[in-house]
Amino acid sequence: MLSRLSIGAAVCGVFLMSPLVGAAAQPTQTPAPPKAYATFVAGATVDPGLIPIVTKDGHVYLSLAKEQIGADFIETSVPNTGLGGFGPAAGEPYLAPARIIRFERAGNKIVMRWPNTFAQVTAGTPQGVAASQSLPNSVIALVPIAATDDSNGSVLIPADPFLTDLAGYQAAFDATVGNPMHGYRNDPSRAFFTSTKAFPDNDVLRVSQTWASGDPDTIDNAPDPRSVEVGITYNIIAAPHDGYVPRISDPRVGYFMQPLLNFQSDDLKTRNVNYIARWNFAPEHPGQPSKATRPLVLYLSNTIPMQYRETVKQALLTWNKAFNAIGILDAVQVQQQPADPNWDPEDINHNMIRWVDTTAPQYGAEALIVTDPRTGEELNVGVNVDAVEGTAQRYFRYIVAPARGIADTKAAESAFEQQYLRSVVLHESGHDLGLQHNFIGSMAYTAKQLQNKAFTSKYGVATSVMEYAPVNVWPKGTANGDYNQLVLGPYDYYAVKYGYGYVPNAATAQAELPTLRRWASRWADPTYRFASDEDAFFPGGHAIDPRVQQFDLTNHPLQWCATQGAMLRTLMNSVDQRFPQGGEAYDDARRAFLSQAGQYGRCAGMAAHTIGGEYLSRSAKGDPHATLPLTAVPRSEEARAWHFLATGLFSDAAWTFNPSVLRTLTYSEFSSLTGGGSWVYNPSPRHDVSIATMAAGAQNAALAEMYAPLTLQRIDELSAKYSAGSTMSLGDLFNWSYDTILGDVGNTKSGIVRRNLQTRYARMLARMWVSPAAGTPDDARALARVALTKLAAAAGSAGGRRLDGTAAAQVAALAAIAKQALAATVTSPTP
Secondary structure, three states, rough: OOOOOOOOOOOOOOOOOOOOOOOHHHHOOOOOOEEEEHHOOOOOOOOOOOEEEEOOOOOEEEEEEEHHOOOEEEEEEEOOOOOOOOOOOOOOOOOOOOEEEEEEEEEEEEEEEEEEOOOOOOOOOHHHHHHHHHHHHHHHHEEEEEEEEOOOOEEEEEEOOOOOOOOHHHHHHHHHHHHHOHHHHHHEEEEEEEEEEOOOOOOEEEEEEEEOOOOOOOOOOOOOOEEEEEEEEEEEEEOOOOOOOOOOOOOEEOOOOOEEEEOOEEEEEEOEEEEEEEOOOOOOOOOEEEOOOOOOOOOOOOOOOHHHHHHHHHHHOOOHHHHHOOEEOOOOEEOOOOOOOOOOOOOOOOEEEEOOOOOOOOOOEEEEEOOOOOOOEEEEEEEEEEEEHHHHHHHHHHHHHHHHHOOHHHHHHHHHHHHHHHHHHHHHHHHOOOOOOOOOOOOOOHHHHOHHHHHHHHHHHOOOOOOOOOOOOOOOOOOOOOOOOOOOOOHHHHHHHHOOOOOOOEEEEEEEHEEEEEEEOOOHHHOOOOOOOHHHOOOOOOOOOOOOOOOOOOOOHHHOOOOOOHHHHHHOOOOOOOOOOOOOOOOOHHHHHHHHHHHHHHHHHHHHHHHHOOEEEEOOOOOOOOOOOOOEEEHHHHHHHHHHHHHHHOOHHHOOHHHHOOOOOOOOOOOOOOOOOOOOOOOOOOOOHHHHHHHHHHHHHHHHHHHHHHHHHHOOOOOHHOOOOOOOOOHHHHHHHHHHHHHHOOOOOOOOOHHHHHHHHHHHHHHHOOOOOOOOHHHHHHHHHHHHHHHHHHHHHOOOOOOOHHHHHHHHHHHHHHHHHHHHOOOOOOO
8 A cells, every 4th residue: 555645734823834945054144155075084083985974063964076976876865763653654655655866066065956857858958958958856955065176176065954744744744733722843953864884885964853743743752852852864775787778668567657758769659668666676687587786685674573473584585486587587585674783774775574563543554665766666665554453363353253153262363363463464565576466356256166175275265365355265065275365366477577588689678568568467466456546546536447446356256245245234233242251341342343344344335436436447459359449248237246235235224223222332431541632532423323324335435436527527428439228327316316215205214324414415416416525426416307307206205204203304304405416506627
């Protein structure tokens, strides 16, 4: 999982913007002329390396050789401490991208600059000149030259700009806190270098920054939330010049990409060139089995608990099976972090697997990737593992053990936990090798195959470890394969071949393309299909292919969901038979029920992805068995999906549970003498679990997806691409919704879940008619008006019958909503 922060900050009241990048290095008066180098460094500490680091009188300086002035280096900005789960974690390289940095002379000053590297041009050509004039650079700081060495042309400059917010941490705080009235600012008076190291290939500058807030209200796990210390590690790296040949990406195989613009050639169909992110293994004898001369050496941090180290190691080494298949031997190696205080895990030459303990677990685990911005070559990778063990224990205790009818023992929990951790590390280390998510990887296998342990132990529970596969658990009495993805799937071998396989007689990226296109041509085969995050973004209507889903299994996910739903309902209705144990508080019953309900709600709404869908193929023209890029989801399949929603999501029965269980779902209250934040005690306002609120959340999510303007537009235009009746129409959506949700207005047997749903849906129709969201098609508005007219009549008719107080009041409210909307002055939506 790799969502990132955007840069931007709002400032209000007494809170000020953090200093501009480099502001601390700006002289307030004309600087003194440079001193002689030998005189300046007398009594100083000089650490030789790529760029020698000089420390004197508590200040840090960089000593640039003559040939390094104007040369390209790569700079990275990475936190070495976290915020306990509220923001970027230690080792996370996504505050700022890796950037080329140059030190260029301007009189007695040095300009620290990030040059623009998006253009692919040859220096000195007209294209190179044009690109340099057209695309902006970014200046970090202008610093005075403190000393010069006339004998060799080297200069000494202060490293003060690295004490400022070079990494852009302000944006991370703004995103975490939200309200600028409670925001944080960088306090330059409390910024200092904690350590510096110069190595032959890179320099490491580690700084401490203090971020201050006069009125904090979010970050509550610091001793004093008004003052939060953040550590940043900067690496300055010698830019690679080793003849690495980048590889061009293909939309049929999922790799992270380094986007560039090719201005040098006019022979291409587009200026955009996307290089894949990958490690440069450089095998001894390309094209034949041989050892990697630059293996990916991954270090297990000393923060990883002892009992998990072997599992993590074996998961990482599993990738060698894919590399062995293409002739790269010993590609991935794993070592334990040395017990040496001088060994620096923040050194970019060390690829770290870390264990992260937080008060607010965020992501389970996260891959850490740093690439050369010019080529996509990976310079550093790693994984942060965040509280995975607690997630696994809860899942086994609350779902696997009761579903399978097995004992919840410490030994069984531990075994499941190790398997779960293995699957997580397999996934994240796949990202380290450049692979994107693959959310269509669950569609190739049948239920019978997933119930067969011999099959899953060979092929996995999905075709790729890059899928978000749920735990593969089936009801008691049914055979069960492996619970988790423990092996590489066939797609993983396929993708590794695309990214790392040897292409003979190809000295350039362009020369590789004919072979690569042939390798990528098997998308039509379900075993080798790829679809990633953008194809699974259903909430706003962007995603359209119901085969691309997260946390689903089998080639018939709705059937799988029906089985899962029945299994989970059984567990939820019998929670009190297993939880809590004698002598324990009822918190465990609440946690069990909510864990099961979360899985139930996810499955209940999954059918919404089918409504108005189209199958989206990434196959290129001429690929074997390729279809057109878009083909219809048959109307019969959409009707089947709607029936699933009607019975499993929109009905009262779907949300009716054992009353005696519901009466156990409370929590323990306590008081802490030391205070603490939400991580200490953050109770729900209600002592019980609100089924009505839970149902509303799942129902609203499905309705919002199906009635998003983009979804409505797409359904409205299906008739332009497919024959009448072969796929659903907007009329179908509104009619199915009306009949399912409002078709029994005034039914005295309706419960609170259904009454609330009817009211919310009526209000949604009213908004669509009176003040529609931007992009809402006129046909949808017209159908909303028809539905409101029908509702007004039905509510009026129901109101004439004898109803109890609640039913009568609800019917009257529905009538009022419909009539007021029909009588209101309507506005036109923004196109």
